[in-house]
Amino acid sequence: MSDLNTQAVARYKNNFLREVEERVEEGDMVKMCMQCGVCAGSCPLGPHWQHSPQKIFMMIRAGKREEVLTSDSMWMCTSCYNCIVRCPRQLPITHIMHGLANYAHRLGIAPKGQPTREFAKTFWNNLIKKGRVNELTLTLAHYFANGIGPGIQIALNMQKIGLGMVLAGRLNPMEIFGGHSVKDLNGFHAVLAKAKEIEDRKKGFSA
Amino acid sequence: MAKKEYAFYPGCSSQAKSSAANYLTSVNTMCDKLDIKLTEIPDWNCCGASIGYAEGGELPRLAINARNFALAEQHLPGKDIVATCAACWLGARETKERLDHTSQLMKETNEALAAAGLKYEGKVNIRHMVEVLIEDLGYDAIKAPVVKPLEGLKIAGYVGCQTNRPFGIDGESFENPKYLDKFIEVLGGEPIEKYEQKVACCGGALAFSEPEKSQKQIRDIVESALDHQAELIVTPCPLCQANVEVYQSEINRKNGTKFAVPVVYYSQLMAVAYGSSAKDAGLNGQLIRTEALEKIANR
Amino acid sequence: MTASIATGQTILVVGGGISGMTAALEAAECGKQVILVEKTPTLGGRTAQLYRYFPKMCHPTCGLEINLRRLKGNPNVRVMTLTEVTAVAGSRGNYAVTLKVAPRHVTENCTACGDCGKAVTSEIADAYNYGLGKVKAAYLPHAMAYPQRYVIDPSIAGTAEGEAAKAACKYGAVDLGMQEETVQLNVGAVVWATGWRPYDANKIQPYGYDRYANVITSVEFERLADPHGPTGGKILRPGDGKEAKNIAFIQCAGSRDENHLRHCSRICCMASLKQTQYVREAWGDEGKSTIYYIDIRAIDRFEDFYQMVQKDATVSFVKSKVARIAENKDNGNPVLHGVDTEGYHRYATEHDLVVLAVGMEPEVTGVKLPDDIILDSSNFIEGSRDGGMIGAGAASSPLDVNRAVQSATAASLRAIQVIHKNAATENA
């Protein structure tokens, strides 16, 4: 994947803003930020990340490519949309954060083992498998993502909950064998494949 | 012939035996009483949720949502899509907005759909069940079937994020939406209007990946409800419901707190108030049982 | 009144605030015939509701006094209060204007002796104090009101209270039967000096103006500081009447915001800087003012004032658009949440009182204006296509008083140009 990165560097030289505008979801709105900081103050996970959205936008304009793409700040987005509704310039901040995360992830330079990054990957792979999320396998896959040891630990902690869910009829042990699925799975996958192909072409990931 | 008919998009968590199965049960009960007919979109797929972005990217996410639209337009022409899950509604609604406003994306999306012989015409509307209740029926209609008012029941209306922002329910404010309080009121319960955490975030999908951070959010949400002597919390969002209910025990385990505040769906309140059984109201689906509601249901 | 009182040589000025009065007087002092119409019962407009002006910290009513003397000494201006323009027909040089005159229920006989006020008990919200206080339903709008005549509020016109007021008046000045009337005028040019209104703070939801008693607007703060205000000039917060010493000023409350007013309202930065000095005037070194801002727009020599305030140890600046306001349940203090973007510092700061520096919205927003009038994207009046109607003062752009008066003076000449051309063609 990192060849994608070197290729991108070569293509955009030091014009990171241009790179973001062309390759990141809603990236063309980054330039409209006026640095008021309302997004920074509105984020529920504010205390936990390093760079606020408005600061990330400034870093993009300042060409701090490495710092931005390897930052774990955008991975802290809970998609609460507070920033979007308060932004006086109506920047789709949530989507830009998602877009940056996705882009860093595509380039393979997003922080390794970043839990949300890992979970997001697991989630997506889970849902595209059958077209619908299999909550059991998703949960298990997630808990065991870091290997058997910690997995068991978490699983034990969560056991009561899991059991409770089962008893409450809200978690189906049988899902381990298949579970919900769309019928026209081929069609579903064809759509996804085509969409990915178009996007890659558009964003210059493929020649 | 039902009063209202819609193309139903239950979403992954609200299907049978999934984490929001109780939501589905109560919604069905509620709709019976309100004479709303829901027809499931044949072969619908996942919306990608708010966490789908990282691996999925933009167009694939738009495409899978558009697939649902296409199916609805094809099989249930003229009917609005109604989602009960906040994330499904938001994901779908966002997709629609972006496709309808960007011809390029519309073109590309349909190019992708063509791979499955589908086409999105841009006709179908995306609604949340709450919108249907408020806009298509109205509070009086919601009040009408009440036979067991939720008397003396103090309930914190926890709206959360995704039914509220960025689109929200028409006429409601992002910071202080009142529709849940109004629901509670017409159902005979006692809303907590000054509930500070009303629109706070529960951590959403990060409940899995960043448990500590999310549980801090959840803790505030529960504590504030208790500060106001709430007996239960009501929400329109499956993720909110699951996070706030499920992790109370975790929070107790880690912090020695003794939280046990039931978290239910508005549809469960209605089902009970409309006189249905605890089971039909999905109350058996609670991890933290809500005796108060059960008592009324069993009256 | 008939159309004959006015001709194509007459200038109509709409709005009796400082811009309208200026436009009217400048033209009248050149010997032109002017009709000045004002929607409220008195001239003076919003500047009469300010405690002090920046940057001199002088009192707006001082200039109002001068303008009223100019007016009283000038027979060329006809003042019509409680009057609104409902329609304008015709074109440049020859407009037919329809006016709606609301009943004051008090005639020219009034001597402002105040007996009717004494006789009435019922009260109404005090518009002069932005509803922070109450006045009798028979009232003089304020000490500098012009015409210096009482008003009987319509709410008591048909009641025993109204009769009591009527009975109390020795001069037969109370006329409870007064009806709304419609007046037709012909004029050559129209100056729109309809001014501005403070943006509705309820719409700025994150700041909870509708939920927290101790979050107020900048115009309300003017009234709190003014000795003629509801607190007699003491800075007491509405929530509990407690002395407010630690005060936050939030800039761009509605302005520079795609969700509210797209434009910058220009005056708010200077207004807040000025108001920090009210805090100092009231509490000395015990007072504490904090300004939350995006950019401090103290242009040209206003910069002097900004630098003066920066040197004031009781005033601090935080470069941040406040994200939201919560309330401390225990003491009713607003708590501001946000991030100082200069170097990134997260804050959750408690203040006694929060003042929202609300933006300027054109008073004509939502009002049906003649089709020929051109508005900009924020509903400020750019003028009319035929050039015979001119925007002046804050109706034409968000302006401070000094610039509004310049604009009104210029508008006055443009109006004269219109009627001059008119005269030229009439004589030709």
Place this chain on the structure above:
Amino acid sequence: MADNKFAAYICSGCGLGDKLDVGSLEKIAQKEGKMTVVKNHPFLCSASGVQMIKDDIANEGVTHLCIAACSRRAKTEAFNFPTAAVSRTNLREGVLWVVAEGSDHDEVRQEMAEDYVRMGCAEVKKMKLPEGNPNRDQAQNKRILVVGGGMSGMTAALAAAEAGYEAVLVEKTGALGGFAANLWKRVPFSSPYAEPQATGVEEMVAKVTGNTRIKLHLNTTVAETGGAPGRFTVKLARESGAVSDETVGAIVQASGFTPYDMAKLPELGGGQANVVDQAGLEALAKTANGGAIKRADGKIVTSVVFVQCAGQRDDTGTHLSYCSGHCCATSIKQAMYFKDANPDVDTVVMYTDLRVPGMGEDFYRSAQQKGVIFTKGKASKVTGGDSCKVEFSDLILDEQTSVDADLVVLATGQVANAGVNLDAWTEVNTAAEGGNEEAKVKRSGMKTISVLNLNYRQGPDMPQFKHGFADSHFICFPYETRRTGIYAAGPTRRPMDMLQATEDATGAAMKAIQAVENAAQGRAAHPRAWDLSFPSARLEGCTQCKRCTVECPFGAIDEDEKRFPVFNEQRCRRCGTCMGACPVRVISFENYSCDTVGSQIKAVNVPDEDEEKPRILILACENDAYPALDMAGVQRLSYSAYVRAIPVRCLGSVNTIWITDALNGGYDGVMMMGCKKGDDYQCHFVKGSEMAHYRMSKIGDTLKQMGIEPERVVTEEVAITDNARVAKLINDYAAQINDLGPSPMKGFG
């Protein structure tokens, strides 16, 4: 002229009749006031009351009226009798509403009312009906001189011409257009505020040259200006040396600005290669003519940094301390020049506060839309050369860093072309008049930079306000210059952009037109435009002390060769400062003179000391203090009934004789209430209040000689809002006088 006939009309309405013995007021008006006609009316301001007075004027030949009713500020329109001299005796706001309720105050209330009637009668007896400037037939010129052919000047000339007035436009260079002519484009004036616009200079020049009402003088400066509104005589000097005369009625000074010299900014690269100011950039843009912008060395610019506030907003005292207002929008516009020619050019605007008020916000957004990058940072060092470097602290990213660029643009400020600084002038001139040769040389040097070369006693140009701009100090009255009939417009008045300059120039033209119209009718100018009175001096009594010529705030008075004052009525603003200054009291207005006030002071009935009823004279400025006293009444705040208040046009008009007369007459104290003085002065006549304080500071010795405690005379600054405060001031002072005991002068008067 018919004989004077005096009449007093006493109103018994508004409760006056209930609380006062109107009958005895009438007797006093008759016997003591010597009024031929004395009438009372229950409702004097009513149609019937006013008709009664009109009839007496028409049928009884009444020429002078003393109206004893409410304040002069009330019912002004009703009691407006243009053909009669009128004094207003304030029984309502001045007595009834301020004297404490209750019968134990009846006596003092009545005494107060009686004194006011005496005063009103005494005043009107000394009044003449003002008839306007007798020399107005020589002040009929209505042409407008505009000095400066830039955007402001052309706008002013056209504005006047469009309104039907002739304009004389003087431009010192060979072409019209001024600074604007050197711009590639200007900022937008109207929606959508998105793109730079053509300057429109050519069109305007064509309009000006094509307008038959505008007489144009290029390559011309103003060599001398004399006269007054309605009759200014101007000597115009052509470069060639030729001199021509023009007579005009009013003047608009639109002498523009000069960009702050960036050579003074070496730390920001001023003077180094590829570092230009905004004017320099406009030149490059003009050369590029819409194509790629090249540097002086011909290299196409691929990256540019705009450094805002260069040499502005400086609190170290080295550079300009103010903000020039337009520079942010100008840099935005110039950044667009680059982006519009080639979107790939890196354009950074480095600012601390981006100042684009009003719709400028749209222009800002539009630039962001075009990809202009805005960096909140403070530039510490700029190095020019082939690759320029801007070192700065990034205030958002909180780091000391730098950016490279092909070109750096410094947003320097506007310096006013406002001519000679009069404070400096006065110093030099006094020395020169004292025969100092060096000073004489210096003085003639100063004249060369003068814009107007006024031959006024007080110097060749308009007094400058802050930072060398010829601005007004009045917020409500931006055109209140201290040289009547001369109005500054554009950046010479205040730093401003082109839109505001054109607006300003139109306003200035309006004021100029107004000045000529008032002059033609012999009226005063703002703030007493209605005033037909004018100053006259009995020169036979004049001691040529020059105080009037020096102290007039408006430079209205010159001196003839014999050092006698020469009054230029139309320059006069009727404040009476000269009257207050005159030690021999030879200056007066028909309806306002040492006598009209002095006689009121003397008319008051001063009780003997054993009566223990002190008398306190209040001289109150009629613009702020008197309204404050009035409104104290309106709010029914009570104050001592021992005071007798006389409104004065301005404390500057207070002649010390009034004080000494009062004290000689047995008054126990004199209180003066005037407007705020000092830097933030509120005085509507600029220096009046200050003069009064100055004069009173000198009166101490006189009082000592009279054996009177100096604290019996006080001067207070009062604002119009001080209703409660004036009442308190009076009561506190009354108490103080009470402690002092009766004046030692009692009985000697």
